[in-house]
Amino acid sequence: MNTKKRAVSPVLTQEDEGLDFTLRPQSFKDYIGQSNIKKNISIIIDAAKKRKEPCIEHILFYGGSGLGKTTLSFLISKEMRSSMRTVAGPSIKRSGDLAAILTNLKKGDVLFIDEIHRMNSVCEEVIYPVMEDFKLNIVIGKGPMARTMDIKIPPFTLVGATTKLALLSSPFRSRFGATFRIDNYKTEEVEQIIARSAELLNIKVEKDALKRIASCSRFNPRVANRLLKRVRDFSQSKNKEVITEKDAKQALSFLDIDEIGLDSGDKKVLEVLIKSFNGGPAGITSIAMASGEEEETIAEIHEPYLMQIGFIKRTKQGRVVTEKGRKYLGV
Ligand SMILES: Nc1ncnc2c1ncn2[C@@H]1O[C@H](COP(=O)(O)OP(=O)(O)OP(=O)(O)O)[C@@H](O)[C@H]1O
Ligand SMILES: [Mg+2]
Incomplete structure (x- = not known):
């Protein structure tokens, strides 16, 4: 899968263009964080x-x-x-x-x-x-x-x-x-952003559902708005009027996003590092070859998030999995 197609990719896709425009803050007051x-x-x-x-x-x-x-x-x-x-x-x-x-x-x-x-x-x-x-x-x-x-x-x-x-x-x-x-946002800020988006899009969402979507959004407003829209579509297909946390969780897992916002690509990178490289250090080209993911996708999507949540770190010799990362995968 390329960089653009992933639900958690911050890179602009055609789907986002309309959404970005509709949800774009119209004053500094609406611009959160x-x-x-x-x-x-x-x-x-x-x-x-x-x-x-x-x-x-x-x-x-x-x-x-x-x-x-x-x-x-x-x-x-x-x-x-x-x-x-x-x-x-x-x-x-x-x-x-x-x-x-x-x-x-x-x-x-x-x-x-x-x-x-x-x-x-x-x-x-x-x-x-x-x-x-x-x-x-x-x-x-x-x-x-x-x-x-x-x-x-x-x-x-x-x-x-x-x-x-x-x-x-x-x-x-x-x-x-x-x-x-411009730095990444705090999860609470992302939550505020999508609370406003939900209002603009006329979506009824419980607070806990907003929290869950925000915590899977990689601290990024565009990803958050896209996930909100996808969760809305999923819930609508199930005739839900108000989106609960359970609905959000189900929709996100349908989108291949787990509790802490990891998708299968992130997990693959972690697994490859642990299993093929004994936890690292490994260079990005070797990780790309062993995981079958594109180097660009690893550099732009997986690595930044895995580093932010403390699952991998970068050393002079290459990428290394942390204890936290190992524990999460149960290794
Ligand atoms: N601080 C914010 N408060 C509220 N919404 C925001 C904020 N920042 C971004 N957004 C939302 O995220 C969308 C994407 O933001 P924007 O297009 O400005 O990002 P960008 O940095 O220009 O991205 P790119 O590098 O891809 O061009 C906006 O349309 C808006 O809906
Ligand atoms: Mg831009």
Whole structure:
């Protein structure tokens, strides 16, 4: 099974697109958790408003999929009463692509570049003077006839999002006025998020059922919302009006998710480490080969969660199963 198909994968799927849109918080009040980031952004926005500036300093968000980077950018544009233009990093291949986007911006716009680490690095040189002085230098013509032209771009806020900060060059990173790391959520926060989602989707769920779904959601809002929807579908097929904890448990186990949120892929990784590698250390490539899972799936889905709950740890020599992990599998 690939990364996208797993119910517990945080990576955006087609199924999530509509759900993400419907459930996206419309104000900072609805944006649960990340209080430090919210506080800092509010200060930045307030200060810009007091100075009567049309935009704020450029902001970079980094953190795993589904943790709320796009949402934060959207909330910034709402708070600034401006429009958000969204561009996918991989679609910016040539300087001309970037110039076209920049020359179409209006004063105060938020330009959201998603997966900004995948923007072609030749475009970085073009974007630096724009980030610094809102000046676009373009070269017209070739050879001895070539000349440069400065085009003034209206002041705007660049918001970049990345899941892989290390892949962004340091000169690029340093041109953002503020960089925020979005962390995983606490289970109680995830519970609050899906309580709101249940209301919006008109789903009646008992508190204990919400708790159970939250505790299986890998501390991730997107996964939590997706599981809530799947549990709803399962319960509806059984004509249940109100979802109880028992229903949630049944639905989750039908989805191949156990009491603590592990799916068969997670267990396989643990088992392989214990049985084939005597508990480790083992490298990710060897684990992938022995378990039949893709390396990417292990790196993006299984390993982060198994590490967070303390079932495996990473050492210089490779991955090792902890005592807690062994106990859980009963080995
Ligand atoms: N703090 C939050 N409070 C409430 N809901 C949230 C929060 N963060 C995320 N969500 C929910 O999770 C969904 C996914 O969030 P979002 O699209 O912002 O993630 P992302 O970090 O941009 O993911 P990706 O890296 O895949 O682009 C949102 O539509 C929203 O419903
Ligand atoms: Mg996003």
